Amino acid sequence: MTALTALKEASVSPRALTPRQLARRERIQAATFSMLARHGGEALSMKMIAQTAGVAERTLFNIYGSKDGLFASSARERSEETIAHVHQATLAMAEDCGGMAFFHALPRALADKTFEAPALARAFAPILVAHAGLVGMPEIYETYAGHALQRLQGNGLLSECDIALLSRLVCMSTVSTIILWAKHQIEDDALETQLRLAICQVLLPHAQAPLDAELRDEARRCIATLAQTSIGA
Amino acid sequence: MTALTALKEASVSPRALTPRQLARRERIQAATFSMLARHGGEALSMKMIAQTAGVAERTLFNIYGSKDGLFASSARERSEETIAHVHQATLAMAEDCGGMAFFHALPRALADKTFEAPALARAFAPILVAHAGLVGMPEIYETYAGHALQRLQGNGLLSECDIALLSRLVCMSTVSTIILWAKHQIEDDALETQLRLAICQVLLPHAQAPLDAELRDEARRCIATLAQTSIGA
Known part of the structure; x- marks a missing residue:
């Protein structure tokens, strides 16, 4: 406290x-x-x-x-900066794919930030989970991913669902993926694809046409890409 | 080595x-x-x-x-016993839902095993990731989940895909979910549902009718259940 x-x-x-x-x-x-x-x-x-x-x-x-408070504050600052930047950049886009631009851009941005300072990202990964409450990742996702999810829903691309909960599920999936990478269970060249796949997987059950087909295709493309990289070897 | x-x-x-x-x-x-x-x-x-x-x-x-070798061997024994038991139990079922019986039973079995000895499960969770190579979880999933995936594919319920890779993705999702639980990011009463959702999410992109609709419904039911439990609070 x-x-x-x-x-x-x-x-x-x-x-x-x-x-x-x-x-x-x-x-x-x-x-x-x-x-x-x-x-x-x-x-x-x-x-x-x-x-x-x-x-x-x-x-x-x-x-x-x-x-813990200092580390959590640093982790929060670093994560929020990245995610808020994706939010800003995709908001400004005229054609926003009905809200998907944020989710299209997020995996690349998270992977880029990770590889900008891999040792730091590895040090932060356990903090994201061990001190999740202090870091406040779920709240960050509720704000930014939540906004994108609302646009998707407003455009009829997402069925009626609990936006806050879905934001948290996106958060859990991306954090898990980064933890597996930090523990060397996901190779560098597969991280962005795994993040992309994780997001598709969370959105797919609620996606309405034509988003459902788009997400399904993207998830399959990700899996095909992973089969080419180290995880499939 | x-x-x-x-x-x-x-x-x-x-x-x-x-x-x-x-x-x-x-x-x-x-x-x-x-x-x-x-x-x-x-x-x-x-x-x-x-x-x-x-x-x-x-x-x-x-x-x-x-x-590490001793812990990994213990973790492997405990995990393989659970998963092999689900495999045996669902193989013996006359009506095997075309291969889905294994995936229907797995979340409950993993959650039951976890709550049988929660302190032990918490101690094992980091070992599953830190020494994944020694524990050999991906190989365990390739064997047992792989067999179920093959049945699904044989029954035309799963599109052409890399079974070994999909098995590993099931492995990564269930292990991630258990790690989040071990770190108190998933509440006890949500663990089984989160595991069920994780499996639906991995299978959905490759599911063919009527499995795709079934998985989509199940994933939505899981999300609705989670909205009732602590994660939605």
């Missing part, structure tokens, strides 16, 4: 911070990212991060409450 | 062992199960297991090669 309260303070809008506080937050995030990528979460202490960021260890505890 | 070689020896057919060796193996497995449930894998040493089983620590290393 303390960590959660602290995290809420930590995720206060940047505009509410003074320039000095903002610069400090950025130093802390950068130090957390670089130290996590190098050492992993287990071996890392608040003291090490504080030293790298050039802040007092006490400051870290004041802002984030705990190591 | 040493662990893998040792593991193969460890999984030698029980009939090739003397009654004394067999009794020793059973003591080792029982000690591993009870100690894992109590302490988790991290805190547990080969020495602790050897003492509980009443064998020399050296014997454990001779048979299993390493702690």
Whole structure:
């Protein structure tokens, strides 16, 4: 609870911070990212991060409450940035495929972000699950995937269903896929395809024509692609 | 590699062992199960297991090669027993729903096994992924789920596809679901439904009439059930 309260303070809008506080937050995030990528979460202490960021260890505890709170806040920032960017980019598209543009773009964006810093992504993967409540991934998906699902439903491409629940199922599928990748159960060259397949699988049961046929074809294409990559070998 | 070689020896057919060796193996497995449930894998040493089983620590290393090898062998035994039992039970059914009986029965069997010893299942979950190669889950699924998929295909209910790959996708989905449960991201009362949904999702893209409609209905029913349980709250 303390960590959660602290995290809420930590995720206060940047505009509410003074320039000095903002610069400090950025130093802390950068130090957390670089130290996590190098050492992993287990071996890392608040003291090490504080030293790298050039802040007092006490400051870290004041802002984030705990190591878990700091890691969760960093994981949240990184994930939300990626997903919000996909949301923005696909919103701006004139022809939005009735809401599917978000889901078409998401697998590539998540895979790109993962390979931008693979060691960091591996360090974050267990945090996404172990501290899911702190990270708030389901809420992030409810906001952005939920918006896309609503458009699909509004366009008659998705049958009547619980949008919040479906958003959470998309979240669980993509997080699971990234965890399997982090544990070397999905090869690098298969990650984007596995993410694409996972999303098709979640949407398919509720898809209405012509989306159902489109998703079915895409899922089959993904499976055919996977048969060519390492998983099929 | 040493662990893998040792593991193969460890999984030698029980009939090739003397009654004394067999009794020793059973003591080792029982000690591993009870100690894992109590302490988790991290805190547990080969020495602790050897003492509980009443064998020399050296014997454990001779048979299993390493702690990972011992845990993987135990995880494999427990998983394969469950899945092979579902296979046997559904094979014997006169009306086999063209191969679906296995997939209808699997979610319940996996959930029952999980709740039979939840602490043990939680301790095994990370091993299933971290040492997937040693545990050999994909091979277990290729054997048993693969057989059911072949029947479905033989009965024209599944389109032409790579059975081995589809078996592995079923494996990945069920393992992911159990990991999310182990990490408290899926509530107890939702586990069986989530497993059922995961299997529907994997099969749906390749399902032919009338299986496609059946799977779609079942997936929707699962989602409606989940909306009633904790995930929808």
